[in-house]
Amino acid sequence: MCGIAGIFHPGTPKPVDPPRVRAMIAAQAHRGPDGDGVWTAPGVGLGHRRLSIIDLAGSPQPMIDGEIAVTFNGEIYNFQALRAELRGMGAHFRTEGDTEVLLQGWRYWGPAMLDRLDGMFAFAIHDMLAGALFLARDRLGVKPLHWAELSDGSIAFASELKGLLAHPLLRRQPDLTAVEDYLALGYVPDDACLIAGVRKLPAGHYLLVERGRGIPRPRQWWDVDFSRRASGSAAALGEELLDLMRAGVTSRMVADVPLGAFLSGGVDSSAVVALMAEASPRAVRTCTIGFEEAGYDERAYAEMVARRFATAHATRVVRSDDFGLIDTLVHHFDEPFADASALATYQVCALAREHVTVALSGDGADEAMAGYRRHAFQAAEDRVRGLLPAGFRRSVFGTLGNLYPKADWAPRPLRAKTTLLALAAESAEGYAASVGVTTSALRARLFTQEARAALGGHRAEDRYVAAMENAPAQGALDRVQYADLKIWLPGDILTKTDRTSMAVGLEAREPLLDHRLVQFAASLPPAMRLQRGCGKWLMKRSLERYLPRDILYRPKMGFVTPISDWFRGALAEEAAGLATSSLLRETGWFALPEIARLADDHRTGRAEHGRTLWQFLMLERSLTRLFG
Structure with a gap:
């Protein structure tokens, strides 16, 4: 795993200053x-930081072969x-690694080589004869890539925002619409x-900039398709899924350095470990973190699997x-990031790095196979929507939802306000609201007039509505x-795993996001993904030969951080x-x-605002770092 950066002049091939790339x-x-390495030529400069995983003594980057140069992050x-x-x-290879495949693949296939790649990647190729820069990102967005047009007409790109900074x-200059989104x-x-x-x-996109032709929009080269259905019995489809x-899993076990796995004791990481153990002649290295608070601790389940x-x-x-x-996370994420499980993810990455250089994770199965509780809630709500006319629902449930008190303190069955409004x-619209942290009504109170x-009607939920309405x-x-898969996965889950693992020099791999597996899961009949409130139904059924029922069918926990308790x-x-906060006041964005x-109501227990307060804490720290 690596970090990349570069500068390209799409107009006149001005010289690139190597210290800037460095x-x-x-x-x-x-x-x-x-x-590390830096390479420059008229109108272009490429840079690279290397975490050696394959071909440890070879494959230096940026790699140049004749008229083609590449800098590559991923596998x-x-x-x-x-x-x-x-x-x-007819291609000739000088190294033993995967980087040179990109050079030769570009020479023989051009952009079409992307369809042949099985991996996680973000890379830049410069073709000197064509005077072109080619930026590409993997199908699901495992590896990041930021870019910007600068005042001198150049394009700059980097794995992380701090590289561009x-x-x-x-x-x-801050973008207020991103604050609304956050x-x-x-x-x-x-x-x-x-x-x-x-x-x-964006994930599954590339950008091809040819000198003298302006900067086009990125082009999509891959998308997951839910419009087709696989046929067959549950037993047959389960075997294919397995x-x-x-x-x-086995394709991601290739490495020239020590390799292991995260093990939380949940279904996904346990499945990965089971399949690694099946394929490995040696004991698989696993790592788990636990918490002192019993309600957050999953060590017993992880040890059962181990x-x-x-x-x-x-x-x-x-x-x-x-x-x-907190400040460590603010530094590594650059932009504000309020998924508090990043604290635990960083800690498990740090533990893993003491033993291995590559760790396999269970990320992605919940998105691909309908494993979140919100999927089951949404399915139940959609059944009700299908039974009642829209006008009746808006009138009756809307009125009841507005009248019902917001009882954050009450047991879940009594917290009906959100369900009624959904x-x-x-x-x-209902699902867009369910995945959010701070509601649109509360945001309207928190923002100044x-x-x-200035937001001009921009609303964060609209991207979810558009994605669902235009989905294949x-x-x-x-x-x-x-x-x-298009919004939450790359924006939250994969960003969290990439930044926390890279912070400690660890490569994390996500075998359950193999694109063939994701596409197959998308083709399964809905009842094989979610059945009677049980998410990942076919996956769990297929894993019964490997894992005990206590692992497969216990309530989902995940990494939970007690932020609400912290703010009390x-x-x-x-x-x-x-x-x-003087910084928040100076922005002019918020009604202090x-x-x-919010802080007082939360502290006294009158309301639950822990996640929103955590958002503001991380936002203030990030704004301080980015803008002083």
Whole structure:
């Protein structure tokens, strides 16, 4: 795994100053502690930081072969098969790694080579004869890539935002629409950036810039398709699903460095470990973190799996109130990121790095196979929507929802306000609201009148509504999962895993996001994904030969961080201090008395605002770092 950066002049081939490229990659040194490189030519400069995984002594980057140069972040899992195919076409190789496959693939196939790549990647290719820069990102957005047009007419790109921030011509102006997106969702999504003018190349897209032809829009080269249905019995489809999971795991076990796996004790990581143990002649190395609080601790389940497969298991108990990590996360995420499970993810990555250089994770199965509880809630609500006329729902449920008190303190069955309002809305609107953190009504109170006017009607939920309405899908569950794969997965889950693993020099691989597995899961009949409230139904059924029922069918936990308790205890003063923050006041965006009211209501137990307060805490720290 690596960090990349570069500069390209799409008009006149002006010289590129090597120290500028070197500064951009130095800002990302944590992504590649094993080496660096800079290459420049008229009108272009490429930089690279390396974390050596394959062909440890060879494959230096940027790599140049004649008129083609590449800088590459990621892994191509089928590189050996592609090397053999390219050799048959006349290509010659000087190294043993996967980077050179991109060089030769570009020479023989051009942009069409993307369809042949099985991997996680973000890379830049410069073709000197064509005077072109080619930027590409993997199908699901495992690896990041930021880019921007600068005042001198050049394009700059980097794996992380901090790489672009090292360029002196990048203007640091905030984008208020990204703040709206962040407050709604808890992260800045992939089609937005807190720095105005900076863009993220979308997952499954490429950008081809040819000198003298202007800068086109990125082009989509892959998308998941929910519109087709697989046929066959549950037993037959289950075997096919298991074969694809097995292939995804084994293809990601190729490494010239120590390799292991995260093991939480949940279904997904346990499945990965089971299939690794089946394929490995040696004990699989696994790592787990636990918490002192019993309600957040899954060590017993992880140890059950570790014993079952005789893994070399490492465990560490961490404090769930490790506030010292806040500034570490702010540094590595650049943009504000309010998924508090990033604290635990960072800690498990740090533990893993003590034993291995590559770790396999279970990320992606919930999105691909309908594993979130919100999928089951949405399906139940859609059944009600299908039974009642829209006008009746809006009138009855809307009225009841507005009248029903917001009882955050009550047991879940009595917290009906959100459900009633969701039933009054259409499916896409209801789901967009369910995935959010801070509601649109609360955001309207928190923003000043001037900020609301500046937003010009921009609403974070609209991207979910658009994704669901335009999804290549047959049914409601298809649309929900499509939106999660396009928005939530790259914006939250994969960003969290990439930044926390790269922060400690660890490569994380996601075998359950093998694109063939994801596409197959999308073709399964909805009842094989979600049945009687049980998500990942076919996956769990197929894994019964490997895992005990206590692992497969227990309630989902995940990494949970008790932030609500923090803001009634150790961080209560931090929460109150947000209302007097000089930085937040200077933005002119927020009604500070409303923030004070949120902090007080939360501290006294009158309302539950822990996640929103965490959002403001992370936002203030990020704004301080980015804009002073």
